[in-house]
Amino acid sequence: MTLIYKPFAVVLGFIAGFLSKKLFNQVWGMIDEDEPPKPNTERATWPKVLGAAAVQGITFQVTRATVERAGAKAFAGLTGAWPGEKEPERE
Secondary structure: OHHHHHHHHHHHHHHHHHHHHHHHHHHHHHHOOOOOOOOOOOOOOHHHHHHHHHHHHHHHHHHHHHHHHHHHHHHHHHHOOOOOOOOOOOO
16 A cells, blocks of 8 residues: 555655745744855854754654645545554664
8 A cells, every 4th residue: 555655645745845945934034034044155153054954944844744644644534544654663
């Protein structure tokens, strides 16, 4: 069943990327009126560069997890099979 889920997951990945970029731009716009600095921007401060990276990372991961989880639930609803693990792995 996971083979059938793969194309579905690829589409979800594109959706998550698009949404996370839009969301990051909105969140960063509330923090600073300037564009987020890239790590190699010479005149950007460390706090601003690291803050932008942290906000971007959190935004991307939360958006990705949300889209992936919703996609897995939708897939399970359509097919009756969960596309991933049933329980978290134990150490």
